[in-house]
Amino acid sequence: MPTFSLCLRCTLENVTNLKPDPSFTWRLKLKCNNCKEVTDKFVTFSAQDQIENPTGRGTVNLLVRCKFCKRESSIDVLPKTQQNYNINDSGKFKPIIAFDCRGVTPEDWNPQGSYTCQGVESETVFKFKITDEAEWVDYDEKASLPTSILDWDSKFV
Numbered sequence: 001m002p003t004f005s006l007c008l009r010c011t012l013e014n015v016t017n018l019k020p021d022p023s024f025t026w027r028l029k030l031k032c033n034n035c036k037e038v039t040d041k042f043v044t045f046s047a048q049d050q051i052e053n054p055t056g057r058g059t060v061n062l063l064v065r066c067k068f069c070k071r072e073s074s075i076d077v078l079p080k081t082q083q084n085y086n087i088n089d090s091g092k093f094k095p096i097i098a099f100d101c102r103g104v105t106p107e108d109w110n111p112q113g114s115y116t117c118q119g120v121e122s123e124t125v126f127k128f129k130i131t132d133e134a135e136w137v138d139y140d141e142k143a144s145l146p147t148s149i150l151d152w153d154s155k156f157v
Contacts, residue, residue, distance in 0.1 A: 004106050004156045005095035008085050013148040016087040018117040027110035033103050035069040042110050047077035073103025109154045
């Protein structure tokens with residue numbers, strides 16, 4: 001099974017346990033393993049999406065056909081691989097989720113979507129959305145501390 005881990009690197013200030021919501025919509029650019037073309041737009045899917053696999057082997061989260069060579073490929077989110085990004089990980093790459101990819105290789109990730117994290121001092125739970133800016137800034141009133149998540153970066157391994 002060809003598995004690719006999405007590694008996140010960002011800077012956390014006074015927050016920890018960063019994770020995408022359970023219904024998170026993943027946004028990936030994919031490279032076809034047959035003709036090597038990369039999708040020009042981000043392809044979206046979630047772990048809740050269930051599409052019948054044409055091979056007859058259950059379901060997949062994404063079924064995509066390359067617009068150049070017409071080869072069909074699939075991706076499955078591997079939810080048991082999901083890990084929180086913690087304050088001790090700040091500034092370092094850490095795997096946060098893995099994907100089973102058949103016929104494609106993930107090339108890029110767009111972090112837009114809904115997340116939760118927790119205040120380091122107060123344990124206050126913050127729910128927020130990342131948009132085009134790819135940063136989040138708030139204030140932890142219980143701890144009287146500024147909070148932020150900045151400098152988002154990612155790679156696949």
